[in-house]
Structures are given as structure tokens and as C-alpha cells.
Amino acid sequence: xxxxxxxxxxxxxxxxxxxxxxxxxxxxxxxxxxxxxxxxxxxxxxxxxxxxxxxxxxxxxxxxxxxxxxxxxxxxxxxxxxxxxxxxxxxxxxxxxxxxxxxxxxxxxxxxxxxxxxxxxxxxxxxxxxxxxxxxxxxxxxxxxxxxxxxxxxxxxxxxxxxxxxxxxxxxxxxxxxxxxxxxxxxxxxxxxxxxxxxxxxxxxxxxxxxxxxxxxxxxxxxxxxxxxxxxxxxxxxxxxxxxxxxxxxxxxxxxxxxxxxxxxxxxxxxxxxxxxxxxxxxxxxxxxxxxxxxxxxxxxxxxxxxxxxxxxxxxxxxxxxxxxxxxxxxxxxxxxxxxxxxxxxxxxxxxxxxxxxxxxxxxxxxxxxxxxxxxxxxxxxxxxxxxxxxxxxxxxxxxxxxxxxxxxxxxxxxxxxxxxxxxxxxxxxxxxxxxxxxxxxxxxxxxxxxxxxxxxxxxx
Numbered sequence: 134x135x136x137x138x139x140x141x142x143x144x145x146x147x148x149x150x151x152x153x154x155x156x157x158x159x160x161x162x163x164x165x166x167x168x169x170x171x172x173x174x175x176x177x178x179x180x181x182x183x184x185x186x187x188x189x190x191x192x193x194x195x196x197x198x199x200x201x202x203x204x205x206x207x208x209x210x211x212x213x214x215x216x217x218x219x220x221x222x223x224x225x226x227x228x229x230x231x232x233x234x235x236x237x238x239x240x241x242x243x244x245x246x247x248x249x250x251x252x253x254x255x256x257x258x259x260x261x262x263x264x265x266x267x268x269x270x271x272x273x274x275x276x277x278x279x280x281x282x283x284x285x286x287x288x289x290x291x292x293x294x295x296x297x298x299x300x301x302x303x304x305x306x307x308x309x310x311x312x313x314x315x316x317x318x319x320x321x322x323x324x325x326x327x328x329x330x331x332x333x334x335x336x337x338x339x340x341x342x343x344x345x346x347x348x349x350x351x352x353x354x355x356x357x358x359x360x361x362x363x364x365x366x367x368x369x370x371x372x373x374x375x376x377x378x379x380x381x382x383x384x385x386x387x388x389x390x391x392x393x394x395x396x397x398x399x400x401x402x403x404x405x406x407x408x409x410x411x412x413x414x415x416x417x418x419x420x421x422x423x424x425x426x427x428x429x430x431x432x433x434x435x436x437x438x439x440x441x442x443x444x445x446x447x448x449x450x451x452x453x454x455x456x457x458x459x460x461x462x463x464x465x466x467x468x469x470x471x472x473x474x475x476x477x478x479x480x481x482x483x484x485x486x487x488x489x490x491x492x493x494x495x496x497x498x499x500x501x502x503x504x505x506x507x508x509x510x511x512x513x514x515x516x517x518x519x520x521x522x523x524x525x526x527x528x529x530x531x532x533x534x535x536x537x538x539x540x541x542x543x544x545x546x547x548x549x550x551x552x553x554x555x556x557x558x559x560x561x562x563x564x565x566x567x568x569x570x571x572x573x574x575x576x577x578x579x580x581x582x583x584x585x586x587x588x589x590x591x592x593x594x
Contacts, residue, residue: 142266149274152423157479163423167451168196175457178216181207182457196426201434201447201460204248204256215259216455217243225257229304236312243455244313246306248404255515258404264453271408271421272400279398279414280373287372288346293323296345296371298336298354301328302512306404307349307378329354329509332563337367348395349375353492356385357504359392371395377402378508380485401485405458406450410483417470419480424451427483428460429469439469442486490589496530497564505563507589513559517551519543522577525556526592532569534592536577 175182211222248256297311348371361367410418429443437443450458470482490507522538
């Protein structure tokens with residue numbers, strides 16, 4: 134049993150509740166105590182960290198003494214990195230290849246999620262039960278602070294039904310989490326997953342039948358659903374809309390609030406640390422620094438001062454023991470605020486330069502405009518063997534251009550043909566049978582602002 138699995142949910146909740154009144158120095162004390170425990174645990178239980186830290190002093194006095202780590206490095210050394218010898222990359226890959234196991238526990242005790250690889254490297258991340266308790270408690274008690282008591286009452290009175298509108302193409306965090314909750318209480322019908330891969334008309338019909346009170350998903354999905362509501366086809370009245378995974382722009386927030394007359398809650402997190410931040414009443418992201426160490430850095434991993442945009446971020450997840458993440462690089466660009474937030478909470482404020490793909494609009498044979506969700510296309514392509522990086526660019530009302538980088542070990546012609554056929558099959562399900570798909574001679578390129586590979590956008594001349 135790991136250290137974190139011994140922490141009871143009640144103790145975790147009480148700790149999170151007390152911290153909201155703490156001073157910054159109290160938060161720092163909690164953070165440093167947990168960091169010391171994590172480093173000691175990693176050195177004793179992870180062969181990877183034992184080797185990486187072998188030349189370092191026994192007592193670490195500064196986080197900067199520890200070398201940063203990257204996703205590609207950790208994935209390469211997966212079996213040495215994990216702290217449970219029963220966990221292996223081979224068995225985890227077998228687990229995530231089985232779609233029927235989504236929402237189930239790996240080895241009967243671990244939550245597993247995969248990442249799409251927005252920087253070109255897909256990942257497999259595992260949480261122990263203690264970490265899962267911490268992250269879910271942070272979401273429940275800090276991620277919902279914008280909800281008023283009247284909102285809570287409405288949610289209960291209206292039946293408390295939760296709809297998770299997400300990608301169902303793999304063991305992604307949103308899908309896995311929703312399925313895990315559903316499987317715990319299969320008979321109460323309080324949570325249901327809706328696939329972004331369904332035709333829009335089908336998605337709208339299913340949501341109308343379910344009548345969710347809480348609606349969760351991505352900003353681009355909610356934007357399309359808002360248009361369906363305005364057009365009179367979607368007839369739901371959610372009390373709250375929970376967003377994550379994409380940058381939420383102010384105009385889209387305003388549209389969602391106006392159309393649905395609902396409370397909009399946003400969160401910046403990652404598969405590696407789902408509850409990195411929470412949004413306060415002022416609309417600012419606060420870092421959960423009692424459980425997450427957040428370091429904005431430049432390209433040389435040197436600290437970036439508040440007020441200046443970082444090149445990337447190093448995070449240390451103080452909750453997870455099965456896969457210790459210590460100074461792990463996320464390629465997000467952020468700005469740490471110079472000033473404390475007006476809400477009065479002791480947690481630091483950040484601004485995030487996120488990556489949002491465009492909603493593509495194609496013309497059907499009957500002249501109707503069909504909206505295509507970027508995440509639906511993205512998850513289709515990234516699951517094709519041999520695809521390393523890709524970008525999809527709409528270059529005409531009936532044409533899609535593909536930039537593709539492939540693994541060396543695969544037949545390039547076959548990988549391209551698989552990508553093309555998968556996209557054509559998906560477009561056909563959406564009623565688009567005349568789309569032309571062309572392969573570009575250019576390789577995918579990073580977005581100069583976010584540092585990530587934007588996957589999908591409109592490039593009409």
C-alpha cells in the first residue's frame with residue numbers, strides 16, 4: 134500500500150477545507166513537507182529516480198537542485214519509473230487497448246488515462262487511490278466555489294443528472310472518470326457519457342432525452358451546442374456548465390451564459406494533474422499549491438518572474454505515488470500574476486496561453502453547413518498506428534489538407550492511406566461525402582505563442 138492510499142477521504146477533505154483560510158506561509162509549509170515525503174518515497178521506490186538522484190545530497194534544500202523530467206523520458210523508462218513492480222508498460226498497454234475496460238481499475242487498484250500527445254509524445258498516466266481522492270476533492274470543493282447555494286438546490290431539485298460530452302475514442306481522462314463514476318452507481322442514472330463522435334443531430338436528440346442539469350465538456354463543443362439551442366433544436370436548461378481541456382475565451386463564456394442562463398465553471402488541468410487550478414469568483418485561475426508545485430520557466434528551465442510569459446511549466450504532483458511527477462515539463466505557456474487576487478484567497482494566480490482548435494464548417498450536398506468538432510477529428514487521427522504528429526487544415530469548403538509526421542518503423546504510404554480512409558469514414562457519418570483530403574508536403578509546426586502543435590484550424594484564403 135502506498136503512502137497516499139493510507140490517507141482517508143475525510144482527512145483529505147478536512148485538510149482542503151482548512152487551507153482556504155491559510156496564509157501563504159502556511160501553504161508553503163504544507164507544500165514543502167509533502168515535497169520532502171515525495172522525494173524520499175521516489176528515491177526508495179522508483180529505480181528511475183534512485184538513479185537520477187544518486188549524486189544529489191540526501192537532504193534537498195531547493196527544488197532547483199532536482200533535474201527536470203519530460204514525458205518522452207518518463208515513457209522511455211516507464212517500468213523503472215513506476216513504484217509498484219506489478220505495473221509494467223506491457224500490461225498497461227494491453228489494458229488501454231481494451232475499450233471495454235474504460236472506467237475499470239487497472240490491477241484492481243489504479244486509475245489509468247492516456248494523453249493524445251499534443252507535443253508529439255503520447256503518454257499513459259496512472260493514479261493511485263490516494264491521488265484520486267485528492268484530485269476529486271480539489272475539484273469538488275474548490276472547482277465549484279462559483280456555484281451558489283441556490284444553484285446547488287436547483288441541481289438537486291432537477292434530478293442531479295450529469296452529462297459528460299467528451300471523446301469516447303480511448304482511455305481519456307474525461308471519459309474514464311465519467312465511466313468510473315457511472316460504474317460505481319449504475320442504477321441511479323445520475324451520470325451519462327455522450328460522444329463527440331456522434332452526428333450533431335444524434336447528440337442533440339440524446340441530450341434532449343436525458344435533460345442534464347450539469348453539462349460538462351470542451352469549449353468548442355459547448356459553443357456548437359449553444360448554436361443548436363439558439364436555433365431551437367436543443368431544449369435543455371443546465372444549471373451549471375463545467376469546462377476543461379481547451380482555452381475558454383471571454384466571448385464564448387458570455388455566449389454560454391446568455392444562451393443557457395447557466396453558471397459557467399472553467400478549469401485548467403492536465404491528465405498528469407487534473408486539479409492543478411480552480412477558478413474563483415473573479416474569473417481567475419488559482420494554482421492548488423498545497424498539492425501542486427507550479428514553476429514557470431524559460432527554455433533553459435530557469436525561473437521566469439511574475440508578469441512574464443514562460444516558455445513552459447514544471448509541475449510537481451505531490452499527491453501521486455505510483456508515478457511520481459517531480460519537476461515534470463508541461464509545454465504550456467503561462468504568466469504568473471504580480472498581484473494577489475481580489476477574492477482574497479492565498480493561492481497564486483496564473484494566466485494560460487492555451488491551445489484551441491477551430492470548429493470546421495463544410496458544405497453538404499444539400500447545401501447545409503455541417504459543423505465538425507475538432508476533438509472528434511483529432512482523436513480519430515491520433516489513434517492510427519504510425520502517426521507521430523499531425524495537423525488538419527481546412528483549405529476549401531470541401532477540402533481538408535493534412536500535415537503528417539510518421540514513425541520511422543511504419544510504412545508511410547500505408548499510414549497515410551489509413552489516415553485518409555479514417556477521415557473519409559468519419560465525414561460520411563456526418564453526411565459529408567464529397568470532402569477531398571490532400572496530403573501536404575509540409576511537416577506539422579508548433580504554434581509560436583502556445584508552444585504546442587495546434588491540430589486543426591481553418592486556413593481558407
